[in-house]
Amino acid sequence: MIVRDVICPFCACLCDDLDVHVEDGRVTGVDNACDLGSHKFMTDHRMKGPVRRTASGWEEIPLEEAIRETAELLEAAERPLLYGWSGTCGEAQSAGVHLAELVGGVIDATTSVCHGPSILAIQEVGHPGCTLGQVKNRADVVVYWGCNPQHAHPRHLSRYTTYADGFFVRNAFKERKVIVADIRGTDSTNLADEFIRLQPGGDYAVLGALRAIVRGKGDVVPPEVAGVSREQLYRIADLCKTAKYGAFFFGMGLTQTAGKYKNIRNAIELVDELSRHTKWTLTPMRGHFNVYGFNEVCTWMTGYPYAVDFARGMAFYNPGETTAVDILARKECDMCLVVASDPAAHFPAEAVEHLASIPVVQLDPFPNLTTAFARIQIPVAVSGIDADGTAYRMDGVPLRLHRVLDRGYPDDAGILLEITRRITGGGSR
Amino acid sequence: MRVILTAGPRKNPFIPVEAETIVPARFLQGVDGITVAAGNRILPLTDVFLVEVEGTAADPSGVEVVLRGDNSRLKRIGEYMEAGKIRVEGNIGMHCGNFMKGGEIEILGGADGWLGREMRGGRILCHGNASHYCGSGYRGEKHGMRGGYLEVRGNAGDFAAEYLAGGEVVIRGDCGDMPGVEMKGGTLTIHGSCTRPCGNMTGGTCTVLGSARGMLPTFRRTGTVVHEPGGVILTRFEGDVANRGKGTLLAREWQYTL
Ligand code: SF4
Numbered sequence: 001m002i003v004r005d006v007i008c009p010f011c012a013c014l015c016d017d018l019d020v021h022v023e024d025g026r027v028t029g030v031d032n033a034c035d036l037g038s039h040k041f042m043t044d045h046r047m048k049g050p051v052r053r054t055a056s057g058w059e060e061i062p063l064e065e066a067i068r069e070t071a072e073l074l075e076a077a078e079r080p081l082l083y084g085w086s087g088t089c090g091e092a093q094s095a096g097v098h099l100a101e102l103v104g105g106v107i108d109a110t111t112s113v114c115h116g117p118s119i120l121a122i123q124e125v126g127h128p129g130c131t132l133g134q135v136k137n138r139a140d141v142v143v144y145w146g147c148n149p150q151h152a153h154p155r156h157l158s159r160y161t162t163y164a165d166g167f168f169v170r171n172a173f174k175e176r177k178v179i180v181a182d183i184r185g186t187d188s189t190n191l192a193d194e195f196i197r198l199q200p201g202g203d204y205a206v207l208g209a210l211r212a213i214v215r216g217k218g219d220v221v222p223p224e225v226a227g228v229s230r231e232q233l234y235r236i237a238d239l240c241k242t243a244k245y246g247a248f249f250f251g252m253g254l255t256q257t258a259g260k261y262k263n264i265r266n267a268i269e270l271v272d273e274l275s276r277h278t279k280w281t282l283t284p285m286r287g288h289f290n291v292y293g294f295n296e297v298c299t300w301m302t303g304y305p306y307a308v309d310f311a312r313g314m315a316f317y318n319p320g321e322t323t324a325v326d327i328l329a330r331k332e333c334d335m336c337l338v339v340a341s342d343p344a345a346h347f348p349a350e351a352v353e354h355l356a357s358i359p360v361v362q363l364d365p366f367p368n369l370t371t372a373f374a375r376i377q378i379p380v381a382v383s384g385i386d387a388d389g390t391a392y393r394m395d396g397v398p399l400r401l402h403r404v405l406d407r408g409y410p411d412d413a414g415i416l417l418e419i420t421r422r423i424t425g426g427g428s429r
Numbered sequence: 430m431r432v433i434l435t436a437g438p439r440k441n442p443f444i445p446v447e448a449e450t451i452v453p454a455r456f457l458q459g460v461d462g463i464t465v466a467a468g469n470r471i472l473p474l475t476d477v478f479l480v481e482v483e484g485t486a487a488d489p490s491g492v493e494v495v496l497r498g499d500n501s502r503l504k505r506i507g508e509y510m511e512a513g514k515i516r517v518e519g520n521i522g523m524h525c526g527n528f529m530k531g532g533e534i535e536i537l538g539g540a541d542g543w544l545g546r547e548m549r550g551g552r553i554l555c556h557g558n559a560s561h562y563c564g565s566g567y568r569g570e571k572h573g574m575r576g577g578y579l580e581v582r583g584n585a586g587d588f589a590a591e592y593l594a595g596g597e598v599v600i601r602g603d604c605g606d607m608p609g610v611e612m613k614g615g616t617l618t619i620h621g622s623c624t625r626p627c628g629n630m631t632g633g634t635c636t637v638l639g640s641a642r643g644m645l646p647t648f649r650r651t652g653t654v655v656h657e658p659g660g661v662i663l664t665r666f667e668g669d670v671a672n673r674g675k676g677t678l679l680a681r682e683w684q685y686t687l
Contacts, residue, residue, distance in 0.1 A: 078468035104469025
């Protein structure tokens, strides 16, 4: 059987044109997806059922018992941390936010270690965003700053930019100019009409210099800014100002280097300055397929996009204080529920060390590095493969993911609701 | 009146305690009924501290609160305080002196993040180091500190005096990255060195008496001034030009490279 127009639940491009071949309850082939996407559909190493750590290894336990023990751990904790969320659908995220409020915990998503700074900047100066369809049909100048879409979002160029012909950009490859800023050459910088090769940590200065030049105050700018010549900066400012429609994309090379959210703020204010001359927009290259979704769900439920602390009964948000890495590194939390993510693989050593000293429960379809720290792991269905759910694309467009097969796993939203029911004793509290 | 709060041992000393109730004025009504929050549990103050009260006071300005023991996880003390004194004999946790309007806080050790956040008046003196965001604003807030005097005898972390809008911040040691970023008023004096000061500033004056590395390329050099006392010659900049800014940045030594 071929299931058509399937949405890929891997990266936040959420490509919606996949054809998935299903035979005997297994995926046998995927058309149109990139390697990253097809790998996710084809991976078969799922765990069979819930497991609990014993003195010498693992024992299988009934789902019922795994849920009961998780509920007990959450209730007993004085500062539980509920972390992850970017690899599951909005329904589970929403159940997670309710649960965090119920147990007076802190809920945070992988956002805090990827595009959290982008959101902080957006909270300061706003988000001149647009849908990817606008970019595809209109943009004649595209900037990729601190990201390598060829590797991280392999179909971004073919669906929306360089190789995607649009309504007003008939021959994209010829008509679209691409500017790539990075500290080193990559497969994406190879495609650039202008490659801004900057010194590490130089983003803020270069973006500021561009703003000054676009404002006509280029005379203050020194001959070289973080390894980039003033001549090139003038050339780029001209290219951007004379664009019919410009689209600025950026990744973790901008969000996670010195200055963090101030870099993004400078990028937003550059886009703002350029929009006095022509039309420019800005879009973060969100990574996991539904990391944007967590920010949406959490915002409509609590007023804040991530890193929400419910210890005092109301929502408090302060990245740097209520973010997962900081809470772990300060040894604050006394229990951790990890959903659809792998903190042990991505967090700094001091944070992972604390994970090893507290009870950890993990809800994830696959065993990963965090499994090594878990007391209990409950395997769940994969949103978009064997579970339905809603996800938000990197431009904020919500898309409905449909299951292509049923492998008999429970979905994480259901498990979270069941944990909640246990804690409230069935009623609402 | 002197209120001495000595932090006792806790089962899990890493769980933060929020104590916006620890302000001098609150102790005029006695100790009964004062609570703090340890993680998601509300506890009577007396569960966390040994409390000793000496003498009496007619109004908040006559109250001195002394904190002893390990208070490095104690947050939000002196929040909204208007008068009186708090003396911390050691380190203090985050958000000490949030929105403070008057009175005095003296910290003999160091302070964690957001010391004197959005302070409006009064004095804070920190003898040790202060962590990130000292004298700054809350996330997304357009104004940081608006008034008062904040002095750190040691070093300060990153983003010191972010969004500074009024009052005076003095750092005797070094600052980390981006002190005075987005500042729009007030004065910031850094006796040591720092990197990338005053990005996007629109007003106010920042003086760096050490060296400013990673100087931003969007400041216009407008001559020199003599700094007293000492007669040190400082380069004068105006900016941030990228932001149509009219702030003043003075630096003894500066360089564009980091
Ligand atoms: S680009 Fe992203 S969404 Fe599209 S197929 Fe590849 S991994 Fe999936």
